[in-house]
Amino acid sequence: MRSRSAKAATALVVLALAGGVLAPAAAAPHPSVGGGSSGVWRVDGYGTVLSIADGRLQEYETTAVSCLEGAVARRTAPDTYRTDDGAVLTVRTAPTVGMLRPTGSLHVAGSSGDRRLRRIAELPAACERPTPDDPVTPLDDPVTTFDVFWQSLEENYPFFAAKGMDWHARRDLYRPKVHAGTTRAELFALFSNMVAPLNDAHVAVVDGRNRFYRARPGTPELGAALDAKVKDHIVRHDLGGRPLTEFANGRISYADLPGGRGYLRISGFAGYHGRDSSYAAQLAELDKALDAVLTAERTASLRGLIIDLRINGGGSDALGVHLAGRLTDTPYVAYRKRTRYTPPQPVPVVPAASVPRYAGPVAVLTARTTFSAGETFTQALMDRPGRTVRIGESTQGVFSDVMERALPNGMEVWLPNEEFLTRSGRTFDGAGIPPHVSVPVFTEEEFAEHRDSAFDTAVAVLR
Numbered sequence: 001m002r003s004r005s006a007k008a009a010t011a012l013v014v015l016a017l018a019g020g021v022l023a024p025a026a027a028a029p030h031p032s033v034g035g036g037s038s039g040v041w042r043v044d045g046y047g048t049v050l051s052i053a054d055g056r057l058q059e060y061e062t063t064a065v066s067c068l069e070g071a072v073a074r075r076t077a078p079d080t081y082r083t084d085d086g087a088v089l090t091v092r093t094a095p096t097v098g099m100l101r102p103t104g105s106l107h108v109a110g111s112s113g114d115r116r117l118r119r120i121a122e123l124p125a126a127c128e129r130p131t132p133d134d135p136v137t138p139l140d141d142p143v144t145t146f147d148v149f150w151q152s153l154e155e156n157y158p159f160f161a162a163k164g165m166d167w168h169a170r171r172d173l174y175r176p177k178v179h180a181g182t183t184r185a186e187l188f189a190l191f192s193n194m195v196a197p198l199n200d201a202h203v204a205v206v207d208g209r210n211r212f213y214r215a216r217p218g219t220p221e222l223g224a225a226l227d228a229k230v231k232d233h234i235v236r237h238d239l240g241g242r243p244l245t246e247f248a249n250g251r252i253s254y255a256d257l258p259g260g261r262g263y264l265r266i267s268g269f270a271g272y273h274g275r276d277s278s279y280a281a282q283l284a285e286l287d288k289a290l291d292a293v294l295t296a297e298r299t300a301s302l303r304g305l306i307i308d309l310r311i312n313g314g315g316s317d318a319l320g321v322h323l324a325g326r327l328t329d330t331p332y333v334a335y336r337k338r339t340r341y342t343p344p345q346p347v348p349v350v351p352a353a354s355v356p357r358y359a360g361p362v363a364v365l366t367a368r369t370t371f372s373a374g375e376t377f378t379q380a381l382m383d384r385p386g387r388t389v390r391i392g393e394s395t396q397g398v399f400s401d402v403m404e405r406a407l408p409n410g411m412e413v414w415l416p417n418e419e420f421l422t423r424s425g426r427t428f429d430g431a432g433i434p435p436h437v438s439v440p441v442f443t444e445e446e447f448a449e450h451r452d453s454a455f456d457t458a459v460a461v462l463r
Contacts, residue, residue: 041106041118043117045341047403056075057091060127061405062124065126071083071085073087089107101119102118142178143178163197178190201219201371202416205413206413222311229447237452251270262304264293268374270313295356298358310370314398317376320380324380328385332384334376335380336421336422338418347380359385359386361388361389362387362388363388366393367395367454369442375433389436390434390437394432395432439457440453441453
């Protein structure tokens with residue numbers, strides 16, 4: 001829905017560069033039969049309500065002070081719905097047992113895990129009338145828009161304490177500045193100032209083409225120019241002039257290295273197909289690349305694999321989990337996901353069937369320019385059976401799917417609402433996943449002196 005599996009805020013970064021295995025739902029729902037999914041459903045932990053009837057799914061974005069219509073999806077197959085912008089949703093419902101209220105699950109293609117559904121008797125009262133309650137106040141009143149903006153983050157953003165921000169104090173400081181005459185541009189600037197100290201690349205204020213977001217301080221700006229510079233540096237220094245073989249619209253590339261090692265570069269988990277942005281098309285292109293790289297002959301002879309995620313703008317978590325299934329012979333849990341209102345849900349890595357797999361030593365190269373799905377893939381390798389070493393810098397520190405929330409005046413706020421947990425319950429939001437071995441990554445000195453310390457360290461580690 002409006003919470004994009006392809007990490008919408010980080011998609012700002014992905015677009016600058018460009019162009020699975022599903023976890024079971026908590027209620028273990030079974031496919032619905034006939035009209036079993038019809039009715040009104042609350043999506044636990046995502047601040048949304050779904051109304052399903054006559055093959056049409058209508059989303060409502062709710063807070064304690066508002067209800068706004070969200071995306072519309074139409075049924076394309078049993079249990080399957082598609083939004084106008086191409087998101088594919090799967091709704092499954094469980095049979096009613098005794099007096100228990102019906103439950104179900106929602107899966108958004110490209111996202112890892114499922115979202116739990118609970119049937120409710122009817123739409124919340126706020127959804128049956130305009131926001132706000134007072135019919136005299138215009139829907140796009142700046143104060144009303146401020147209240148929905150503040151409340152959306154208040155109810156869903158999990159990291160205020162970790163970021164050291166008193167969100168209530170921000171409201172007390174900024175709300176008196178908003179009045180009926182506040183212009184749209186002034187409101188955009190005010191909202192941007194409110195969230196800027198979070199330094200969270202998954203938090204964005206959006207008004208048409210105007211978009212504000214801020215990454216961690218010191219993060220280079222991703223784009224085609226940096227990607228080309230890095231790729232040229234790798235080919236010249238690391239590969240001795242040998243070219244990379246490119247796949248998936250240039251987002252995946254590979255080269256064999258001396259000594260039976262391999263080098264796999266992934267600059268994103270999206271944008272693999274030049275014309276089709278659907279998850280199915282991305283998955284097909286990923287499999288084509290992996291079939292060409294991880295052949296039976298190569299997987300049998302590889303002594304070590306370097307996976308370079310140092311320039312990675314993110315994308316689909318499910319693609320990362322799918323790739324992890326090519327790198328293990330043993331099932332394990334990639335990570336656990338939760339919201340502030342839902343228990344942790346394990347996301348499994350299942351060894352890929354009927355294709356060659358590589359389960360040997362892996363060196364993962366990361367940097368602060370490893371964003372989002374690049375980070376969840378890194379996390380998915382942390383408990384990978386076998387030897388996996390992380391080299392470089394800490395990742396950016398943004399993991400969650402991005403919840404896109406409309407505001408009453410037509411602006412939007414994008415925010416994360418999920419935590420990705422390790423086996424011990426730790427999260428890496430904000431600080432990022434640290435490397436085992438810290439070395440400089442693409443500094444001016446590294447470029448000037450024709451060095452790539454992270455790559456050289458990985459080669460040494462895999463000897």
